[in-house]
Amino acid sequence: MKHSLLIALVITTALQARFQEEAGEAPRRFVPPSEAPSIERVRIGLPAGRGGFNAGKSRNAVWTPVAITLKAGSHGVPANTYRLRVEAADSEELRYHYPVEVPAMEAGTEQTVQGYAAFGSDDTSCQVRLETTEGQWIQAKSQAARDPVGIVRDQDLLFLALGTSFSSLKRAAEKPEAADKAQGVDAESETGRRQFAFVEDVEAMPDRWFGYGGVDVVVLSTRDPQFVARLAQDSMSARRTALLDWVRRGGQLVLTIGSSRREVSRELLPRLPLVDAKVTGSETLKAFPALSLQWCKMGVQKAPLLNMEVTTLELGNGVHVLVREGDRPILLETSCGLGRVIVTAFDLEDPKFTNWDGQLSFWTKLQQEISPLVAPRGAKAVEGVRWGENEERDDLRDQLRANLEAFEEITPISFGWVALFIVLYIILVGPLDYFILKKVFKRLEWTWLTFPIAVVGASVLAYVAAYSVKGEELRTNKIDLIDIDLHQPQESKDPNQPEHRGNTHRSSQLYGHTWFTLFSPRMGAYTIGLHPAVDSWTDKVETGTLEPTFHLLETGVRPRTGAQGMFAKPFEFAFDASSVRDVPIPVWSTRSFGVSWRAPLPRKAWLDITDDGGTIRKAREGKGLVGKLTNRLAGVEWTGVCLFYRDRWYSLGSIAPGESRRLEPLFAADAQGQGKKIAEWFNDPTQPLAPGLPLNPTGRPINAKFEMGRNGYSLMKTLLFFRATEKPIRSNVGLRDLDQTWRAVSRPEFPPPINPRYRDEAILIARTRLLCDRAEAVSVHPASPSRLWLGAVPSESGERPTMPGILTQETYLRAFIPVAD
Template sequence: MKITTNLFRMATICWVVVFLMSEPAEAWPEDRAAVPIQVAYDLGFDGEFKRGVWTPVRATITNHRDGDFLGEFVVESEDVDGVPVTFAAPSQSFTLAAGETKTYVQYAKVGRLPWRVLAGIKEQGAEQYLDQKYFDQVSGGNRKATSYFVLQLGPSLPISRSRLQSSLAVDAELVEVSVLQEAQLASLPDKWIGYESVDLMILPTRSSGLLQQLSKAQAQAIRDWVFQGGRLILFAGKQAQALSSAGHPFADLIPGKPTALITDWNTSGLENYGNAQQRIFLDGEVDSLAALAVSDGRVLLRDQENAQALYPLIVRSVRGFGMVVYVAFDIDTPAFEDWDSASRVLEKLIAVGRNAGSEDAALSVQRVNHAGYQDISGQLRAALEKFDAVTPVRFVWIAALLVFLVLLIGPLDYYVLKKLKRPDLTWATFPLAVALVGVIVFAMTRALPSETAWANQIRIIDVDVESGVVRGTDYLAVYSPQVQAVDIQTAQPPRADGQLQIERQFTIAGWHGLPGTGLGALGRNSFQTYVNHEYQIDTQTAQLSSVPVQHGGTKSLRSRWSGQATLDRSSELHADPISGLLRGTLTNPFDIELFDVEILYDGRVYPIGQSFKPGQSIDLFDISGASQGIDNYYARYQTGSSKGERRSWKVMEEPVPRIVKQMMFNQGIGGAKYTGLLNRYESFLDISHALAYNRAVLVGRASQGSSEFSVTSDQTVQPGLAFNFYRVVFTVSTEK
């Protein structure tokens, strides 16, 4: 038996050897064609991302075929309701030559827990994935929507995450700090929306070839992200001249004109700034200082803290709706690596640039969970999902029905049957009581909900007069009385908003998340999905197809877009050299009437009035007597007058206009100390920082305005509430 077995094994081995030797060499390319591509996937930055915001998903693809590979990059995930979503775009269909390697970026949102993301490559026109990778909770890296991301580009700098967390002075369960590093800039997003999760970016420029790694599109994306509301710490140093050269995407991030490179400069101001225990010894050839003639910004630190100071070291300036902290020296040099105070300098710079204030220390998890959301964006979403024609079934009604049922089948049933001396009838009265309550519930479900589908919208348009940059943030809440799928289109360029001709450059739309751990929130673990239906988001055309809305339910969406416009510059504003109050003539720059109009500057609100007609001009001197501090005007008094009643923030009841106004100037009004809520999920809307840096902001509402969203479904969707807010940022002269 053993001999037979051994002979069989030897025969098998010989047959395999003969088969392999007889196979022609030309067959190997066919084997390679079975696996035609090699793909490496990456999610977020440095392996981390925030749930509920646009996140870059990268695929680096190598074509091993002999011919071209026609492929498509697709990403799948689930939204805040657990409904599957496919993210795709025509721009992610590609042709890859034989032997070629390229990186493609798709933008997607990751929804509620337990989260999952599928990134995959298909052949064009195919249904099945040729290559794919799953990311899930085992992969790690997911962070709350309210987390604070510091993205440091280039070589690692001495930044302590734990010390930054402590400096935020807020519960880490609400705002968790992450310090992310991307050493290879070639993989960065090529659209500004790819940085939506980033709160603060640190960009050193000295390292050899660092800036050269950026394509023009990637550099433009960083610039656009700043102008759309991002915060950047830019170490210019030796590269200042190159960065400010005509045509460079970073040219208008520099708050002045570099005049010279200084090889011998006084470091006493920097040493005091870093509370240094030892001096820093510079190499004049390496540690050059870029002398800057500041034209727009505030100098925070000079080379010396006395009258002999010659050069600005740190300048903070407003750019569009964002901010740049310009640093005139390079920090990624051997001298700073050996200096023990470099980390303290970085921490102070981050404190200058960050957009999360110490007012968040008033928060705790226990304080905010009762509302079901932890962020003021949740209150905005809840308010937008209220429809005048729809009466929601309130919890107190359900509780009252349960109490009524218990009384009916308990004490009432007992005493009535006891009085009738027929306890055996309980077999009949019990089902009758249940049936009665069932009829009441059925009647409520038929009578209370509207039989019409409705859509509420909010539009916020911001215009920066100096740069011509325009940004839009639009919200949509759709109500449906029955289960149905709707198609949603966004406005396409060219557009006129308030007779303002806008050259749209980028638009993206998707579902709107709900930070927190309440029902339907991003932080709530749930495996239940009310609608088993997949929908698609085209990230290039900003169209959503077959979005499911459940019976008597709502669906919330949000779009963000950017563009350019030329606005009337006839308004001339300046600060009074003695009082510091805003002066000059202000003209309504739109061809529409604005209502509830104010202009804000340097911590004060100047009420213009209930109406501001097209072309109307006012002298700000005439209304300066009615101006008040921003916190008094918006937070402390009911009417904006010191004689009015004090007002408190009601987490469940505030109207949409007041919520939007709070989000627009959250830090100026008092932030979390006043509202009891974070403003982290959509903190880009808050431009309080601009008010202290030679910027005045005109804000008002319009009764008319174009709609961003168009909803198509089997049932006609009626327009509900529509709010149109406009903000215009003016540069204020300080020379008069």
């Protein structure tokens, strides 16, 4: 028997190799387990500093690093031979895969690679599977559900320290909480906890920008010269690129430049251009009165900070001084793309600083300055959904998804109608059937025939009614927020960064945020990709550079539906999450996604800020701006145009294609209704950014009720300047990085200047007309900055498939405009 099985296996393998050879494929080779690498350890989340390798911090519903340690077999690991699949589940308990390449390894060595997963709920588990590139299963390692202590809640803030443990940072966070509890105030229940992760090894840093998705603030220490040198190596290019890209997309980072200033200046900053500043040397300051008495608000009775070495810096454009001792700036602030960088010109681990009585006050003030605003928990606290409760959450991300799930001509069926039809159905198949057969036909035995007829008839009637209400067409609601940074980005001298390969590092950048929901009229599996509208909105980018990043637009709470079937196939994200394949959507159901993408602006940008006198500049008397704005986006009208400058906002109305608008009248003494405070913008009676009547390029009729229900613009206003709402009534969990209030208001400076200081920058907000029509007509319309691919992905297909069904498109614009002197 054994010999027969062996012979059958040999014959089967030979025939398979023969068929593959005839088909032009390389024969698959069986890999013995002794030759394959093995999975040694798996850690979910960012290192937490305790509990060894397995301890990690993670959030729900955002991409989370999964560190996988591999050990090579006796024959080593050739390149392009194996791959890993990280498997997890979304909030509906549908399983998915994220692929990871296995690098070449020498025999007997260990190496840690980074995978990523987004967890749908607290109890979602993770499995890592090792297989050959041809699909042969090698090993699977299951990971138990994450430790609840390591899960960062919605209202919590996560600080990530790179290059050090920063124990003083954690102590500063714990001290106010302890004081609150001593006074009987439960700070955690109001605004959440401050949690911390620590990465002291460069290789443990995420190698993809979305690996920082759960982080609120990164603190990058450069005190250790070995850490700086390691981070600056060519082999760590992916780690540097990930960190820089995360900051440019809205991340917040604290950078220390102290004793390793030479290594930072010569090796790190040229490859990681976070700030436009040049290190010129160092100087020992005898005292720090501005830092001690004004920034930290310490009493004169406490010991001051004395005789500490600081780095001397030559500041470039856009760098604002927060604290200055004499003529030496020691605490700085600047923008990096959409992100915010605070620079300390001294080591935060210098013994003179760590032994100083005011260090905890310093950290507390710094955390208050750079931490995202967290709305207090109210009656609808973000705590998850208990059994039997509705899933309604008062968070901006969830409200955005709810808005996307409101489809034209599809009216939700209330529970009352459902209950009524259930009662009628029970009456039909029960008492009514019995009464008719007994009293009319007097043939109760016919129930074997009438019962299935009644069931089938009721089912057919229900399906016909549902199709008449919900329709038979695929429907898509899509929102694009386009951020453009007209500041020239700091040039990176790292040739390995993808933006260098695309030759885009000298161009102003466009950052796209796309959210969309698909309504499927039938059960199906969807393959989805996205690319920007090249030439009109963005410049061309080489294939493989600046790929979009997909994620599921979810809440991170318990599932809304039942678990996935036993034999259902998991859907798959592409490498780098640049697309998603075979996502199942049940009949008459929806699925929501988010996409983040970046591209250079065209050489002839569609927002022109020049006139005969140059770019937009300050007025001579110091009040207002001089210059003009021109809409060069062909065929697209801007509506609800507002300009934000120095704590105020100014309305420009609508700007037609090719039209220019001078800025001087906005600041004139007789200007009516201009120069209002930013807080008044959210509830202004003129309703800036309201959608108005939609455009329908093919002339398709629009449902009037649908027009009245579009309120996404009010959510978008809050997202753009969340901190400016002062007392937000909703929380902002997953979209905190969109808040750019800090760029529009006065900046703190110590010693305080005579007049408030502002960034030399104006912010333009606008939207395009709402589009609602046949999906393909809307996709190719000039007002659509990104185009969805259904059934194919851009990296595998040269031509985009025709978009089916109906598409509703909303587009919002935000431009950061440098202001010249």
